[in-house]
Amino acid sequence: MLSKAQIKYIQSLQHKKYRQKSGQFIAEGDKIVPELLQAGIPVRDVYATATWISTHRSLLDRTPVVRITEVEESVLKQLSALTTPNQALALLDIPGSAAIEPASLKGTVSLALETIQDPGNMGTIIRIADWFGIRQIICSPDCVDAYNPKTIQATMGSIARVSILESDVVTLLQQAGVPSYAATLHGTDITQFSRLKEGIILIGNESRGLSDAVIAVSTHKITIPRLGGAESLNAGVAAGIICGRLLI
Structure with missing residues (x-):
């Protein structure tokens, strides 16, 4: 169960100023989230339906996800920036900026x-x-x-x-x-x-x-x-x- 504060925070990441302030971004998609997990980049949280989690359990078990939270589709709809929400949403850190040498x-x-x-x-x-x-x-x-x-x-x-x-x-x-x-x-x-x-x-x-x-x-x-x-x-x-x- 997500609190209202957690939902509000994730929704805020749809806006650039809050992404910059927090240093985090969201990625949505039944295909995109597994792709990011397989790439090995740090994933802070995964919010997904029970079906999606069950389908991708082996992938989730072998990747360094800090937290996996099962949510209903109605909650994902609240979190989503898309017209048609997917079954999974990930929260990730924006890579640190580096000077171009x-x-x-x-x-x-x-x-x-x-x-x-x-x-x-x-x-x-x-x-x-x-x-x-x-x-x-x-x-x-x-x-x-x-x-x-x-x-x-x-x-x-x-x-x-x-x-x-x-x-x-x-x-x-x-x-x-x-x-x-x-x-x-x-x-x-x-x-x-x-x-x-x-x-x-x-x-x-x-x-x-x-x-x-x-x-x-x-x-x-x-x-x-x-x-x-x-x-x-x-x-x-x-x-x-x-x-x-x-x-x-």
Whole structure:
């Protein structure tokens, strides 16, 4: 049984200021919660129905969950940030922020995002990074919170395998010491590039794209060749196409 104070606290984590204050976030989903448990990241609490707990008992027994609380579906509905609640919700600590060292950018490919605003896009891009083996994403301070419940839902568990860092993107590029590839509408066709082994792929705001300041300090301006009449591509879709072409 959860107290009113516990319910209120979990509900508060739907809002960024309370996530920042507490250093915790929630993840919902019958598939996402097991994914996070299997990834081995610290899970503070699991709130789930009796059926879900019974089905996943062996997984719960071999992972370091601090507390497992059986709740009714009606309680999960109270806790949920989703229109259709799932049978399980997990409470986790937000990983501590770390300074970005230029050396960490060497010999690998990273994604940098500027002013991404849609939680679904952010989650999709994190999932794309995981698919292509990108282990870190650097977000500008004005990006949507990567630990927004809708973002976590869209990652489908990939948040467990991709580090989310924060930095001013212009400063990052000035200090990086590796090539950078800015997605624009008027760059060099991505099919002209060979497979990347090192560098930063830059994706900008859903409606405005990358700022002029970021484009100016990037080493390469790239574009996805357009064959039809669409004005632009969704940020997540663009990130997927670019990673698919440059990383395989």
